[in-house]
Amino acid sequence: MTANRLDEIHIVCELRCETADRERVRELALQFVEPARAEEGCLYYNLHQKQGEPNTFLIIDGWANQAAVDSHSQNAHVASVMKELGPLLTFGPVLTFTTRVSD
Template sequence: MPTPLTLIATITALPGQEAAVEAGLRLLVAPSQAEAGCLQYNLHRHQDNPARFSMIEQWQDAAALSAHQQTAHFLTFGKTCGALLAKVEQQPMQRIL
């Protein structure tokens, strides 16, 4: 059985776009959690910077993550909020303990 893949995606909104980006990210949570292969998908806001959000994700495997990135809700977020983002950082990880 493959080791689950954890992804920490840190999304930084442009100044003044924090509320719109948060609203768009919130729309991703429920449909992403319902996807086959999704083990965890939770949205967080950084305490020290309200423009920074982190999505803590865990997927059954890399194929499940790849499928997620092709879903309508994921692609819609990119179309509706992509121009509102200053930066997106992705840290893929595998749990070892």
């Protein structure tokens, strides 16, 4: 594994909501995707919905390094979407930060 890959940070962000808010939460969470993908250092950024638990969404994203993660977390767009999304959540956002072990 190259040193560059050792710098990568991969994140799983879990969000949960009530059934009544599910479609709005989905719409809002989708607003993160394209802007994040355009950010410098973004390796990938995807929204998933948990099978069997449709009120649970996962954002799974990868970043080239800690500086890219820091820049993303300070992005005004993220804060803007979270203003509306946050009150609709029953759980989260819970972030799990990982580094790659395998090639």
